[in-house]
Amino acid sequence: MIIVLLSIVSGLMSNSLNDHGIPLLYRRAVLAGTELSVHETKTMRDRGEALLIDAREEAEYARDHIPKAVNIPYNLNRTKKSMIFERIARETNIIVYCQDPTCNAAEKVAGELRYAGFEHVGIMTAGLDGWLAEGFPLESE
Amino acid sequence: MIRKELVNPYLSLIARLILGTVFIYAAVSKIADPFGFSIDIRNYHILPDMLTNSAAVFLPWIEFYCGLFLIAGLYTRTSSTILSGLIILFIFAIASALIRGFDIACGCFSAADSSNINIGKIVEDVILLLLALQITAVKQHRLALDNLLRAG
Numbered sequence: 455m456i457i458v459l460l461s462i463v464s465g466l467m468s469n470s471l472n473d474h475g476i477p478l479l480y481r482r483a484v485l486a487g488t489e490l491s492v493h494e495t496k497t498m499r500d501r502g503e504a505l506l507i508d509a510r511e512e513a514e515y516a517r518d519h520i521p522k523a524v525n526i527p528y529n530l531n532r533t534k535k536s537m538i539f540e541r542i543a544r545e546t547n548i549i550v551y552c553q554d555p556t557c558n559a560a561e562k563v564a565g566e567l568r569y570a571g572f573e574h575v576g577i578m579t580a581g582l583d584g585w586l587a588e589g590f591p592l593e594s595e
Numbered sequence: 596m597i598r599k600e601l602v603n604p605y606l607s608l609i610a611r612l613i614l615g616t617v618f619i620y621a622a623v624s625k626i627a628d629p630f631g632f633s634i635d636i637r638n639y640h641i642l643p644d645m646l647t648n649s650a651a652v653f654l655p656w657i658e659f660y661c662g663l664f665l666i667a668g669l670y671t672r673t674s675s676t677i678l679s680g681l682i683i684l685f686i687f688a689i690a691s692a693l694i695r696g697f698d699i700a701c702g703c704f705s706a707a708d709s710s711n712i713n714i715g716k717i718v719e720d721v722i723l724l725l726l727a728l729q730i731t732a733v734k735q736h737r738l739a740l741d742n743l744l745r746a747g
Contacts (some may be wrong), residue, residue, distance in 0.1 A: 457670065457677060461656035469652045474669050478628050478635075480648040511698070529711065531700055532631070534650055569630055 488576035492588045494550050495578040504547040509559040516595040528559035529589055539570045551578040607733040610726040611665045618662030618678060621704045625655035635702025639688050668739020675730035682724045689716050
């Protein structure tokens with residue numbers, strides 16, 4: 455009992471004192487940022503207003519991806535991700551996607567980008583499947 | 596009937612120090628990065644998403660205090676029992692993820708621990724589980740604050 459009580463009190467204190475503390479109840483949209491439609495994403499990409507990030511694994515990206523999207527796999531190790539993030543200007547508009555609305559790879563990478571200080575991060579929730587459904591082309595490596 | 600050698604309190608002292616250190620080490624960086632740890636938890640797709648942040652906030656502290664109490668020999672059997680339960684959960688989580696074909700970060704030791712789950716992680720956890728069970732099996736521990744509490 456005392457271990458549980460100590461853990462609860464310590465957890466609450468450390469989380470509130472932590473600059474990067476998190477809400478106790480996870481809510482998808484709050485952490486991940488703005489949700490964008492396929493058309494909004496395409497418009498911003500075509501105008502050069504946003505960087506597209508494909509959060510799927512390398513092999514999936516190589517098979518097919520949205521043209522001009524760069525690959526930052528959700529399961530890439532933290533150090534390598536940080537090195538990639540450092541090469542992106544903080545004020546860049548970033549749109550992250552993965553395969554479809556049920557995958558959470560995009561949310562993971564988007565969350566990490568926001569955690570790293572990027573303020574303009576959104577998710578194309580329809581994913582690659584949504585892009586394809588609209589008839590927009592893909593490319594492969 | 597447990598063999599006498601297996602419940603040797605000196606063996607248990609070594610087990611306490613090893614297990615306690617491992618869990619304190621595992622806890623500290625997760626406490627510093629609850630966000631990273633919450634992502635690792637969500638990747639297993641076992642807990643409902645809504646509860647993953649709370650798990651990320653509180654679980655490392657349970658690991659920390661159990662580790663600390665093991666080293667100090669305070670609430671020793673309670674701490675080792677809790678850790679045994681946690682380790683069994685971890686083994687289940689890793690095995691479940693492997694069976695479902697997930698290629699995800701373990702999240703075992705820290706958000707910076709980039710190693711992905713594999714059979715080796717399960718083997719590591721089984722070894723830790725054996726240490727925890729050995730500690731639980733010992734009735735009276737050496738160099739333990741529990742002995743002072745009992746005497747007092």
